[in-house]
Amino acid sequence: MVEISAAISALANILIACATITAAIVAATGLNTWKNRYVWEADTDLAKRSLLAIYRFRDSLYSVRHPAMFHHEMEVSTAEAEGINASNERSAGVINAYANRWEKHSKSRVELDALITEADVLWSSELRQLVEPLRVLENELFGHIRLYLDAWHRGKTDLAKEYQTILSERRDILYDRLDDEKDCFRADCISELLKVEDYLRSKLGRKL
Secondary structure, eight states: HHHHHHHHHHHHHHHHHHHHHHHHHHHHHHOOOOHHHHHHHHHHHHHHHHHHHHHHHHHHHHHHHSSSOOOOGGGGOHHHHHTTTHHHHHHHHHHHHHHHHHHHHHHHHHHHHHHHHHHHHHTTTTHHHHHHHHHHHHHHHHHHHHHHHHHHOOOOTTTHHHHHHHHSSOOOSSOOOOTTTTHHHHHHHHHHHHHHHHHHHHHTOOOO
């Protein structure tokens, strides 16, 4: 009888130990599941916001190059128009239009920069490196616009002819051809954007 009681007690201890181990395993599994879900949700949220930001960056950069320049973009203040002829007033309007366009684009760039910094924390520098070629294209366009304005719209300066020579030696990216295949700048943007898209969509758990 004593042996039976001891056996039952030993079995109970074994069952309790097994239950404890099982509970620990279940708890650990649950914690890992929660961690994985948290990581997935964080990645998905940042990837979605980054995709939207990169599209806004793309669209605003394209808008800077739009060949049509509208009257409201070229408005010149009374102070700016005072004492200048019609030709110079138009040049002032062109300068204002590009300044307004670039200011709008800068807002999308600031938004993207903030998300890239956030991505640095979660994903290291992968997204930053993928976006860098787009920044190079952005800087190329900014430099081209500045040279164009200095050469043709900021008055006859000693450097104007030199700027015109520099422009003639560069690829002409000032105006958007509105054609993804015929426009070299658009084609470059699309090529680099696809790499960013593939990376971010992998964080969403999907690819096109």
